[in-house]
Amino acid sequence: MRIGLWIEEEGRSIDELGAAAKAAEDAGVDRIWFSQRNGWDALTLIAGVAPYTSTIGYAVGVVPVYPRHPLALAAQALSVQALIGNRLTLGVGSSHPHVVEGMLGLSMDRPAAYMREYIEALGPLLAGDATDYAGERLTARGQLSIAGAETPELVLAALGPRMLAIAGELTAGTTTSWAGPEVIEQFIRPTMDRAAAAAGRPRPQVVAGNCVALTDDPDGTRSWIRSRFGAAGDMPAYRAVLDRGGKAGPEETAVLGDEKAVAEELRRFADAGTTEFLFCPVGTEVEQQRTIRFALDYAASS
Template identity: 50%
Template sequence: MQIGLAVGDVRGPATLATVLDQVRVAAGAGFATAWTSQALGWDALTTIAVAGTAVADIAVGTAVVPVPQRHPLVLAAQALTVQAAVAGRLTLGAGAGIDAMVSGMFGLPTDRPVLRMREYLTVLGPLLRGDSVDYRGETLTAAGAVSVSGGVPAPSVLVAAMGPRMVRVAGELADGAATWMTGPKALGEHIVPAINKAAASAGRPAPRVVAGLPVCVTDTAEDVRARIAEQFALAAQVPEYRATLDREGAAGPQDVAIVGTETEVAQALTQFRDAGVTEFMAAPYGTADEQDRTVDLLAELAR
């Protein structure tokens, strides 16, 4: 199991210069990938293009970009632009988005999310490969192609997938799945077997499974878990995460976050490896000192 490092706002408010420094640290420490997410701050794809251009010796990825706001013709053009900028090191993580944000902020429909993602990926894959599409589905219409010069290869595509039907779509139409706030039980008993089966049935290679969680190396675990419970309280309430937390038997994010001493964190990470996770995306949590201590341990484990 490889270990990647989350950079940017998921670790706390960050300037663009701070994000670049985090990517440089990740590359220098030997982490597999620097991951950024799309929230309410920096644009994930633009940020990772800037960072990946400045730091050449680490893979970069989005985990994830919500797709309802970006037509596949638009996202394909953005992704291929980033892929060219970072010399083929991009993993494009995409997701259906959180219902409350997609509908509440953008006024976009959120019904039938699995069908919407299936239709979206049906179009996105060919566009990333440089093919023309003429698609008229139930939720999506797309006609045209994205033409970029220089033979830019299609990036690997991951889908934010935790529920059974979305996991099946990820296995059939993408290169794997990315999860957030999902523990080893839900991954090992539900997500990994299901996506492997779906990929095999579709004749696709063994999928990637990238699991993301807050990580904090600390001697005051109870205090840190209380802070995580407060900061990530939304994840315990929205249906997208609540169902996965229930499968884990967790009351909230504080119960699935990896928190403890160096020995305890290292032992916890082995559970994800044993569950079939191919890459762990660690989001260092806490104060600057806590994050530094966490990155030091993770870098040692990554080596």
């Protein structure tokens, strides 16, 4: 199982983020992940941070597809790919109704059907091929040529059965949120594997993104997670995966405790079929720094 590290980007400068990325690379972390939220544009941020490193992979988890046409996203992703020496993993996702409909004023009708069209149009463009795609709701005609850009790895944030089937059939895999090892083993992994096998594709990746804290106060840290991320439990896609795992909220999916407890939970994720565990450090500032050091040490020793 590979180790990824989510780096908090909000309120931080390029120099600060570059230093954090270099430390992760030196420790043996496989990939650095940045989020697309309400600050830095994640792909642009990767282009800015990558020169501080030389070998580590970069991933965006994830770019919401509704605001960006496949031609526009492919052009940006391939530009970043060329600039950073072909180390990019492009993660895409649907986002949530309160963002797509509430903030952007766009329709989120039948998101899985739209996502299938989007990826069918995006895939050839990322490979540098011409596309003449005309779907029910999406049209993409054209071709991109960016010198030095190889086809970036494409993953889809998926939690429901239809999205997971698309991820297995059309992409390299999925990145999850709030999914424990039991949900990965019993639902996410077999759903994607069936779709990939039917399409004649290799076994897909499962990148499990979870809150982690090296802490002597798990209950206090769960309260912190509930106050920071509890609203995610009201979002339909997250609510469904939490219910599938029998969890009341995001705080119940966190990996918390001492080094032994966290390492044992990582083994559960690996045994469930997780191919990359994405550390998302949480808690107090002291706890987050301890967690980052543990992630770096774990990567260096695994």
